[in-house]
Amino acid sequence: MDVLIVLAHPERNSFNGALFDTAYETFASNGHQVQTSDLYRMNFDPCSGASNFTSRKNADYLKLQIEEIHASETGGFAVEIEQEMRKVEAADLIILRFPLWWFSLPAILKGWVDRVFATGRTYGNGRFYENGVFRGKRAMLSLTTGGPVEAYESGGFNGDMMSILRPIHRGILQFVGFDVLAPAIHYGPAHVEDVQRPQWLAEYANRLKKIDDESKLDVGQYV
Amino acid sequence: MDVLIVLAHPERNSFNGALFDTAYETFASNGHQVQTSDLYRMNFDPCSGASNFTSRKNADYLKLQIEEIHASETGGFAVEIEQEMRKVEAADLIILRFPLWWFSLPAILKGWVDRVFATGRTYGNGRFYENGVFRGKRAMLSLTTGGPVEAYESGGFNGDMMSILRPIHRGILQFVGFDVLAPAIHYGPAHVEDVQRPQWLAEYANRLKKIDDESKLDVGQYV
Numbered sequence: 001m002d003v004l005i006v007l008a009h010p011e012r013n014s015f016n017g018a019l020f021d022t023a024y025e026t027f028a029s030n031g032h033q034v035q036t037s038d039l040y041r042m043n044f045d046p047c048s049g050a051s052n053f054t055s056r057k058n059a060d061y062l063k064l065q066i067e068e069i070h071a072s073e074t075g076g077f078a079v080e081i082e083q084e085m086r087k088v089e090a091a092d093l094i095i096l097r098f099p100l101w102w103f104s105l106p107a108i109l110k111g112w113v114d115r116v117f118a119t120g121r122t123y124g125n126g127r128f129y130e131n132g133v134f135r136g137k138r139a140m141l142s143l144t145t146g147g148p149v150e151a152y153e154s155g156g157f158n159g160d161m162m163s164i165l166r167p168i169h170r171g172i173l174q175f176v177g178f179d180v181l182a183p184a185i186h187y188g189p190a191h192v193e194d195v196q197r198p199q200w201l202a203e204y205a206n207r208l209k210k211i212d213d214e215s216k217l218d219v220g221q222y223v
Numbered sequence: 224m225d226v227l228i229v230l231a232h233p234e235r236n237s238f239n240g241a242l243f244d245t246a247y248e249t250f251a252s253n254g255h256q257v258q259t260s261d262l263y264r265m266n267f268d269p270c271s272g273a274s275n276f277t278s279r280k281n282a283d284y285l286k287l288q289i290e291e292i293h294a295s296e297t298g299g300f301a302v303e304i305e306q307e308m309r310k311v312e313a314a315d316l317i318i319l320r321f322p323l324w325w326f327s328l329p330a331i332l333k334g335w336v337d338r339v340f341a342t343g344r345t346y347g348n349g350r351f352y353e354n355g356v357f358r359g360k361r362a363m364l365s366l367t368t369g370g371p372v373e374a375y376e377s378g379g380f381n382g383d384m385m386s387i388l389r390p391i392h393r394g395i396l397q398f399v400g401f402d403v404l405a406p407a408i409h410y411g412p413a414h415v416e417d418v419q420r421p422q423w424l425a426e427y428a429n430r431l432k433k434i435d436d437e438s439k440l441d442v443g444q445y446v
Contacts, residue, residue, distance in 0.1 A: 010287070046270065047263070047269065048329065103390035103391075104333065106334075108330070157351075159393075163389075163445050171325055172325050
């Protein structure tokens with residue numbers, strides 16, 4: 001299996017970093033091919049715009065979707081975008097590894113999606129959702145929160161986590177055709193006792209060893 | 224009234240840019256104080272991290288919330304963050320002006336939230352939601368889409384727009400205490416007839432002239 005793990009955390013020695021390392025080591029030691037994108041250490045630029053392209057259909061007026069289609073047809077994506085596209089295209093499984101910020105992805109990871117999932121190449125022309133470009137591939141969110149699990153339960157302080165994640169599950173991952181696996185969520189790792197985090201790492205490794213057996217999640221649709 | 228308009232679009236001559244200009248001119252010509260943040264033209268860095276701070280509580284290990292509280296107590300935010308914080312704090316009304324990308328904010332605007340809405344300064348210590356720091360102030364999303372309105376209706380191709388916007392309305396704006404006004408949404412401006420866009424600009428101006436009369440929206444809670 002080819003696996004891509006994308007990490008979005010400014011502190012490499014964070015618990016997110018440890019979970020990233022655990023995933024890398026677990027897959028690699030079980031004979032899988034693992035690619036990584038450690039976005040902060042790559043200084044990945046998340047601002048979608050003219051820098052996405054090496055040549056332009058219209059250099060005077062930037063319409064991203066027109067330029068994305070043009071770049072898809074002419075191989076005109078900037079090197080750092082093309083590299084990320086190839087990683088995604090090669091992967092059977094992608095894991096997005098991040099702290100939940102403002103009910104959503106950190107900007108550096110949102111911008112990775114904004115720039116890399118370009119129309120023409122990754123969606124469009126009837127290729128959406130169940131007909132998506134990445135159908136048959138799987139994707140999983142792997143996240144930490146600041147607050148405790150109770151805050152993200154139905155009726156809790158913030159509300160049901162699966163509803164909060166739906167724009168990502170439905171609007172990003174399923175939109176381009178991925179089967180979505182159940183998210184790996186660690187709630188409030190900054191506030192647990194020190195013995196908890198190594199246990200969580202071990203449990204995470206155990207889950208990943210058997211991830212090929214998992215079925216896709218019903219993330220719910222917007223109604 | 225003090226108004227802050229934040230623009231997130233890479234093409235200044237886009238319809239988003241025109242809507243931004245319309246809002247600026249409408250408020251300014253009606254005697255309001257208007258501040259702006261044109262994030263792409265500012266080259267705003269959306270990656271929350273060590274660059275948020277001029278001094279650190281712990282220079283060896285970055286915990287953003289610890290450093291945000293420290294910076295709130297010591298005036299230690301980077302100049303570009305402090306400037307944006309002051310604009311938000313001075314505003315009676317903020318308008319976030321953007322194209323909807325992947326059911327969410329463009330990364331440059333998501334990162335403006337990630338970096339500027341810092342704990343200690345803009346939330347925390349019991350100041351959330353109805354007790355939020357910005358209670359009594361109002362906020363409005365002003366967005367365009369690629370797809371037509373039918374795609375964002377209940378049962379449509381993507382699903383109900385208000386559900387899609389809920390992480391922003393509820394998880395960002397209401398979280399820090401804003402009263403949320405009904406979003407201004409222009410669907411598929413790239414695909415309408417040329418006469419439509421000037422009409423939309425005029426209608427938008429008419430709405431903004433009377434915005435003081437508007438009541439806050441019930442955005443729905445997560446259940």
